[in-house]
Amino acid sequence: MSTLTKPNHMGRKISRIRELKDMKQEALAQAMGTNQQTVSILENSEEIDDEKLKEVAKALGVSVEAIKNFSDEGVINYFNTFGDNSFTNGAFNASHCNFNPLDKLIEAHEQQVKLYERLVQAEKDKVEYLEKLLKAK
Incomplete structure (x- = not known):
């Protein structure tokens, strides 16, 4: 059996x-x-x-x-x-999103742009600091 x-x-x-x-x-x-x-x-x-x-x-x-x-x-x-x-x-309601996925994508892109801008600013600050050090010598 x-x-x-x-x-x-x-x-x-x-x-x-x-x-x-x-x-x-x-x-x-x-x-x-x-x-x-x-x-x-x-x-x-x-x-x-x-x-x-x-x-x-x-x-x-x-x-x-x-x-x-x-x-x-x-x-x-x-x-x-x-x-x-x-x-x-x-x-x-488990089968329906309560947010727009496209909005989330745009939001993520905007965050990426802000991070990039902060990175660029940090690099500018670093260059400015190094230039000051060179002038001081």
């Missing part, structure tokens, strides 16, 4: 959480103080004791409950809410 048909396959849940965090087995193994083969065996295990589950949860940066209650459907539903209009109205 494949791990996909078993809803409480703890190893598969750990594997999916690790993948969603863009973490390789080697990285998880290092965080747990073990090796990649141990993580592989762990991810193929249907049941995992609570102590080992706590260790894995800590290494993944999630709670034990998050691992136990994890489901691919829940993740899909969570990410689908980002396109839902009920969450993107008013102050929670």
Whole structure:
């Protein structure tokens, strides 16, 4: 029977959480103080004791409950809410910029011009100072 048909396959849940965090087995193994083969065996295990589950949860940066209650459907539903209009109205409008990118570009250019002018002035001051030193000799 494949791990996909078993809803409480703890190893598969750990594997999916690790993948969603863009973490390789080697990285998880290092965080747990073990090796990649141990993580592989762990991810193929249907049941995992609570102590080992706590260790894995800590290494993944999630709670034990998050691992136990994890489901691919829940993740899909969570990410689908980002396109839902009920969450993107008013102050929670996540798909619309609240500034004009062209204005930001012009502002950055103006700052660059001001910095250049300050640099030129500093160089003029330096030349003037050196000329005074030469005249004094």
